[in-house]
Amino acid sequence: MQFLTRSLAATGILALTIPLAAQELNVPYAPTILQPDLLEILAQTEGNELIPITIVMQDQVDRTVIEDASRIADKKFRRETVTALLKEMASATQGEILALLHTAEANGQAEYVRPLWLHNVIGVKTTADVIDALALRPDIAWINYDQPVFFEDVFPVEPQEPDKAGDDHGGALAEIECGVDLMDADRVWNELGITGNGVVVGVIDTGCCLSHSDIQNQIWTNPGETLNGIDDDGNGFIDDINGWNFENNNNNVTDLHGHGSHVSGTVAGDGTGGTECGMAPNAQIMTCKFWNSFSGEQTVWDGMQYGVDNGADILTASLGWPNSMNPDRYTWRTLSENAMAAGVVVMFAAHNYGCGNPPWDVTTPGDVPDMITVGAVDCNDNKASFSSCGPVTWENEAPWFDWAYPPGKMKPTISAPGVNTKSHNRCSGYTNMSGTSMATPHVAGAAALILEANPNLDHFDVKDILSTTAVDLGTPGMDNQTGWGRVDAYQAVLAAMSGPQPLVLQPPANPQSGQMNDFTVSKCNPGYPVALVYSLRTGSTKWPACPGVSINLDSPKVAATAVSNRSGIAVISVSVPKAASGVTSYQQAAEPSTCNTSQVVKVFWN
DSSP states (O other): OHHHHHHHHTTTOOOOOOOOOOOOOSSOOOSOSBOHHHHHHHHHOOTTOOEEEEEEESOOOOHHHHHHHTTOSSHHHHHHHHHHHHHHHHHHHSHHHHHHHHHHHHTTSEEEEEEETTTTEEEEEEOHHHHHHHTTOTTEEEEEEOOOBOHHHHOOOBOOOOOGGGGOOOSSOOEEOHHHHHTTHHHHHHHHOOSOTTOEEEEEESOOOTTOTTTGGGBOOOTTOOSSSSOTTOSSOTTOSSEEETTTTBSOOOOSSSHHHHHHHHHHOOOTTSEEOOSSTTOEEEEEEOOSSOBOHHHHHHHHHHHHHTTOSEEEEOOOBOGGGOOOHHHHHHHHHHHHHTTOEEEEEOOSOTTSSTTSSSOBTTTSTTSEEEEEEOTTSOBOTTSOOOOBOBTTSTTTOBSOTTTOBOOOSEEEEOSSEEEEOTTSSEEEEBSHHHHHHHHHHHHHHHHHHOTTOOHHHHHHHHHHTSBOOSSSSSBTTTBTOBOOHHHHHHHHHTOOOOBEEEOOSSOOTTEEEEEEEESOOTTOEEEEEEESSEEEEEOTTSTTOEEEESSOEEEEEEEOOTTSOEEEEEEEOGGGTTOEEEEEEEETTTTEEBOOEEEEOO
16 A cells, blocks of 8 residues: 555645536637737728638537547547537537628638638638628627738748758668657667558648658558549548648648658658658658648648548647737637547647747647647757747636646647758758757657557557656756657657556446445456546646556546455445535546556536
């Protein structure tokens, strides 16, 4: 029992009381439907000029419903359930507005109508008159100006001198890129036989040159689509063979800039042309192109939704909206959390604003609390001077009002090499680039290796494994410079391969406050201690004694303990105070000696 106390004390799981939680809101309060930046644009607009907007619907799926669905153990069923809930809400609430917009479209007053369900939002380019009509509707929470952005506004990449490696067309494998080498990805391939095989990585960027020799065999092909001018798989996109171009609304995902090709090469380039750039050389790249000349926030949201809906295991985006551009932080956080709830691993760059303006150096959605936010180091494990530092805050953002600054929430989550990173020079050869843009795909590739090793892991599992196996840098423990440290792909994959087998927790059939209640835990190790922990909120609490494992509750506390019998079953009796009547709590079982945990169960106390 002493081991039990030490292990659980390290997580902060201590008290036994159950406090009451304040009710949370579904949709934040908006003082006006037309947001200030949109009002400013409307004042400057004449005639039938089309204005890009995003319409955030009043009705959204209740967060507790999404949280319940996110605890489904089977990842395929979990994704189907979460997406079905979100699609049902959008379908039930968007019809009248879509009809209005399509009528305007027929009259030349609107174009590019784009309904979203990952968060209940509709995007469109339309006139001031149509916007005025929309502003009168009670089913709309608010309307944003979807400000077009230019490359330098959102892409965290440093200006680079022309690279001598740009004309390298060598045939035989000549080198391994320094970040791939530093994180021991080559050891994962050679010693463990894991290369990212079967893992689909959705890259949200400027596109990808599909013909580069190092990436042409790793391009995702939509299994339900044929190039015939028909939407064969019924996903809303015609001939989306390798992904979609969300700026131009077509299937041409060719990279005209080079940023997306460089990022894709760092995820999965196989070295055919002479340099092994990719962390996971057998992963598949799903190309979600959001930028060609200028685009708004929704083009990224579209790419995220496409990935969730079409089977991406990981979404990676080397971009971010600075606070000065007034991003719709509510929508960014909610749709990011919805993607995570569906079981998808989601990561964004921290950006390149350094450390001079806390808590705003990390851009949105890298500032989303549960996001895997990536900072940059060089190949000598020195923090890159440009890499954005935390903390971040959400203290003024409804409905959360959390992570008050100071101290705020520490960011980034993790770091990876992003200085003079060598990768694909669009369609042939290689070039060097620097930025958290380059660090983020290193982490995406590491995540692909982790998921091949253990396909059952979700966003939070991968985040915990990356964090607990990282090479600590700078201040001991997590810090606002490099997060938990620099990714160690080899140790992360070992942790994924040796992950514990889950316990099974059965709550009482008729939970009653003011008396003893029995929770049954099965699939335990016979004779081992088991703890029942609880909280009023789900979340993720690191378990320092167990690398790669977390308690899936927010600030969990120990309710009671028991020792399992010869059949591997433990009955844990819990005395629940009468004051808990009417309260909903979340429980999870934990076996400290083996680092095993159960699923989370939700209990309403009568």
